[in-house]
Amino acid sequence: MLALILGLILFLGMHSVRLFAADWRVRQIDRLGLLTWKGIYSVVSLVGLILIIWGYGQARLSPEWLWLSPVWTRHLAALLTIPAFILLAAAYVPGTHIRARVGHPMLLGVKFWALAHLIANGTLADLLLFGGFLAWAVALFIVLRRRDRQTGITYPARGASRDLIAVVLGLVGFVVFALLLHWPLIGVRPFGG
Known part of the structure; x- marks a missing residue:
């Protein structure tokens, strides 16, 4: 630990x-x-x-179990991870409305990812890992958004096609990671099996 x-x-x-x-x-x-x-x-x-x-x-x-999550929380975690991947993609596709709206989509994606995994996992290690990333992302998001407002930083959107690209990339990334990479890299199959 x-x-x-x-x-x-x-x-x-x-x-x-x-x-x-x-x-x-x-x-x-x-x-x-x-x-x-x-x-x-x-x-x-x-x-x-x-x-x-x-x-x-x-x-x-x-593992040191703190709580046991019901099976349905795995499905909720998978659902919450989808926007995490889309937000991650939006952080790298310039000119999205997503970035214009939230400012720091990667940090918002980290929050979705961490919360999803906290819901579905109940060990002390899970609390430290996902809780640590969640607390960090919340604090950083607040500081950066405040700094953006104080300095007048905005993130202009260039068109809906950019958002479509981010959504498609995010969905493809989610499917590839959940179905092909999560098991070999993490040792857990998100959809059972």
């Missing part, structure tokens, strides 16, 4: 530096140079991600 916690601290911490320690970040970039900073950022994030994956896998070997 310690590896999971340390991984979450490293990964989510590095992904929060720009918002919660912006001055320190600027000083480090000035001192080290942008490329060195990006290298450190990438290495720390990768180490954090590896620790999260390894720590979560280890915790699943001897």
